[in-house]
Amino acid sequence: MSPDDQAAEARLARYRRMRLSRRFEETVHEQFEQGNVPGPLHLSIGQEAVAVGACAPLRRADAIVSTHRGHHHCIAKGAHPDRMMAELLGRATGYSRGRGGSMHIAVPELGILGTNGIVGGGIPIATGAAFGFQVEERDDVCLCFFGEGAAANGVFGEALNTASLWKLPLVMLCENNVYVEMTHQSVHVAGEIWRRAEGYDMPGVSVDGNDVDLVAEAVAEAVARARAGGGPTLVEARTYRWLGHFAGDKAAYRDEVEVAEGRAGDPLPVTRAKLDPALADGADEEVEGEIAAALEFALQSPLAGEDVLAVGHYAELA
Amino acid sequence: MSPDDQAAEARLARYRRMRLSRRFEETVHEQFEQGNVPGPLHLSIGQEAVAVGACAPLRRADAIVSTHRGHHHCIAKGAHPDRMMAELLGRATGYSRGRGGSMHIAVPELGILGTNGIVGGGIPIATGAAFGFQVEERDDVCLCFFGEGAAANGVFGEALNTASLWKLPLVMLCENNVYVEMTHQSVHVAGEIWRRAEGYDMPGVSVDGNDVDLVAEAVAEAVARARAGGGPTLVEARTYRWLGHFAGDKAAYRDEVEVAEGRAGDPLPVTRAKLDPALADGADEEVEGEIAAALEFALQSPLAGEDVLAVGHYAELA
């Protein structure tokens, strides 16, 4: 296969993943509005290019750590829409037995170490995974997703400092979607996050988070450095949170012009435009099928019952 | 009085303070070796110029927050050697009733909000004091002393971020004495601490911490900015810890050449050399008298007894 063909194939795959994430969330959002989601839902619609681009350079053995807004991260790293849908719909077949929901999805066998209800809570864990890879002399890396709001949690600086000192195979990926709950990032972020890397003697870059190829490129460089023992990199990807902080939040605190501009950065059309339309249509169809099947699987699955409450707290009882 | 005379007088005062701190610690160190200090002792000998230079631009109403190694900070801000000596010797007349010791000295009425047993623990409190001054629309500032090791505590980044966003009248003074307990700073610090300011959109400077005038100059600039509403500044002062981490620590983990070079930076002689010898001798004499009186005061005071244990936990019982 020629390099061009490979590039085309890679781009199609990326588009397909982004589309899968988008349709997954649109579908689960509908389910939420129908009252079928027994938990909070933080949607990442509009941010798909960050997740898919960042995971593109990763191998199955690489790890990612996600956040409270992590459906797209999980899907980008290979989580199955059916078990994710089941989890969000509170079904016993979900990744966390239907008892965890959106903020507690983990698939360690795929290197997905977990979404997290604590903002910034995953940062030390990601650093730890990178530490583990280094001790084990594996050339795997850990990619840590976090929001611009999470950068205010002290563990951010703790992680940069030690990761840089130890040259850990860590990629710190700040997904800046302009909002932190109901307030603009300017309330939360002094200066620019990617510039904080320099103070810790590590490279920092800023990238257009709505261009999946640019994100993939930037992260690929960071991943290559990490695999080669060159240490961590801080990447800030600029994108926009289309919807409210959580499903149900009308986000009346934002003005329409800003929202319209934000949505204009939709990462899907740009990528789709670069594809053979027939292939793109085919991908869309596949995605529809996959999503329909996932929803079917979830709705067919039994709701998590009280029997799931006590299990899995200790090895003895696992 | 001519500017020159003023400068000379100021320098004499600074020298006198440094000398007071040096002799205070040498004296308490002797007492420690005689078994008269019922607590840990972290000595700052060799670092006097950082404390005295940094406090030189401060007014009584300004606040400082200190660390576990804070005798020189307290003396520089005006704490009385007698009550400090009493505290370190476990006497009921000490600043903390003799029950707190070296890591728990506070004199709020002098703006000394406390030394601290938690490395980095004072950083949020200093930020809070600056916040308080801002809300009260006072033009006072808070100076936060912390070591290069403390910069690894997450609260460091949390403080820089919010202080910069809110333009708080805060001066973050990193006293880099090259050691963090028993390990070299290179084990603890990625890059250079003062450079981290830029990532938080605030000014950062590095200064020779063994030159009291240079420290005073750098901090005066930061203080002026803070009083004028210009926000926080990060100042890193380079100095050297002459002795072990605590009294009793032989510091065998350091090589003699390094220690010799470090001690060569003694801040006292350089300053003394710029003084009228007669005045300097006079200052030395005064200091000897003050220290002798302080030791006398402490030794004459009763040891803190069990009666101090329960008092001062709640307003009702204070």
Added chain:
Amino acid sequence: MSAPAKSGSLKFWQGVNQALFEEMERDDATVLIGEDVARVGGPYGITRGLLDAFGPSRVRDTPISEALLVGLGTGSAAVGLRPIVELMFFDFAMLAADQIVNQAAKYRYFTGHSLPLTIRTMCGAGGHNGAQHSQNIEAWFCAVPGLKVLMPSNAADAKGLLKSAIRDDDPTLFIETQGLLTKRTEVPDGERLVPIGKAAVRREGEDVTVVAIGRLVERALQAAEEVEDEGISVEVIDPRTLSPFDAQTVIDSVRRTSRLVVAVEATAPCSFAAEVCARVTESCLEEMDAPPIRVTSPFINIPTPLPLAEARAPGADDVASAIRACVGKE
């Protein structure tokens, strides 16, 4: 938006909101800081109207820096403010534990000066927020000298206790309960301060003393109604202040009823319920006719789906069964 009507029937959150309004009006040194407390009036709307009323200097949205938040309170209190710091969920207090316990709580001990700091937070599994947004760790803070720990169970006490907490010259931890936010109670007109350290007898009875806190108070009262028809007379006591704990009121009651049930939303080990059992049995075991019984959540994590979370939390029926077991009428 402005402050809700000053009296009549109020929701729990409105009691909190009114207390904040009244105390911020009363004392200019009072400030409120927290994540999303200003512009949007709090994720649950509890602080709505305060920014408009008191302005951006005294009411501030903060970055996500819980440890710093508490330090902002401690430091500003040390230089003359009377700050109120909101930690959105009690679980997040873990990120600030050093600043609360090692710093704020010990400030007076080290300095001899007052520290009029109020920390507000929200506990419990009343939402569908899962294992990291629903925990009850009040017991941690009851073990800390220098702190005062408050947990109101209704709108009137929420208002009156918070006002007392804000005026108090020691650091107070004021714990709101997620499951109570929208519950209504009558709130008397005019200024009413609920004293810190004083328990409330919610219902008098002869056969068994039920000590309940937060969300379990209402459930205990329901249980008391339920078993009344069975001829069991229940006394229900709401400590309201967990530290310092008004043990005497409880002990006097148990001396009369000779039976004790303690109901809390937390898990049992080393909980406030354990403390009540210990304090009471230490003082009057000989006068007790039955073992004390704790009604708590099982020792497992809090699931996200609300039905499962509610299934895990102790209900009125659990309290009722405990009462029956305690009086030997199963």
Added chain:
Amino acid sequence: MSAPAKSGSLKFWQGVNQALFEEMERDDATVLIGEDVARVGGPYGITRGLLDAFGPSRVRDTPISEALLVGLGTGSAAVGLRPIVELMFFDFAMLAADQIVNQAAKYRYFTGHSLPLTIRTMCGAGGHNGAQHSQNIEAWFCAVPGLKVLMPSNAADAKGLLKSAIRDDDPTLFIETQGLLTKRTEVPDGERLVPIGKAAVRREGEDVTVVAIGRLVERALQAAEEVEDEGISVEVIDPRTLSPFDAQTVIDSVRRTSRLVVAVEATAPCSFAAEVCARVTESCLEEMDAPPIRVTSPFINIPTPLPLAEARAPGADDVASAIRACVGKE
């Protein structure tokens, strides 16, 4: 430096040191990280020799970042290591509470995977380090599902329990006691694992059961000697594991003796001592002839001067008086 002799009479710290050596030898996935644990072998010398023996990749000095430290353990355990994280003083665990409780302890619940993480720390007022370096907050962690909490009282158990903790597939919090570091006990030759969750009866007796942990075990045994001459026969039980707590062993004992004294170094409110009183009275109040008595530190901060710190801590004499009071022989 290398590991101390493998047996005979060992100091508490040597038991810890040997366990670390043996387990790191046994399993290459075992790593040790902490502040000053490598080059200087720990501020108290507990980890001496490990860097030389296992090298700088597996034994690392870290920056002062307690929250990150625990995360380094959680993340590396998640990808295959068996990490041991040292938090120099228990007080500093407050800076890592989120990572311990919200993250590590819930990992298996959320993921279904093991998390073989061991967190070592040191509690108690045995030094002259003051109110921020001497606290006993073990009760906080006994309230956390998913964690196992261990507190050995002698060198042999320190060694055997730590070995079990390191091999355990759940996160364990291993609490060393400052006041015991240099105390000697006989440590049997060869490999000996002390089971997690099993209490030890240190001394058998008929009249009263004394449950003691950490530093209070030795003091309880001294007290037992002391009152023996007065004709009081004391049973002393050392739970060793605080969570899960081996309540049955204690309850069976109290059923025989009908009396309970609980001695801990912590302050009383919501302490492990409160939990023991609650568990025991819940199960066998009718069989008890006297109220339980807690012997704890008073509810005040820990002073820095060692004589004052010792005056504050409960001593053998305090345990003895409690025993006499409990059996009614004051």
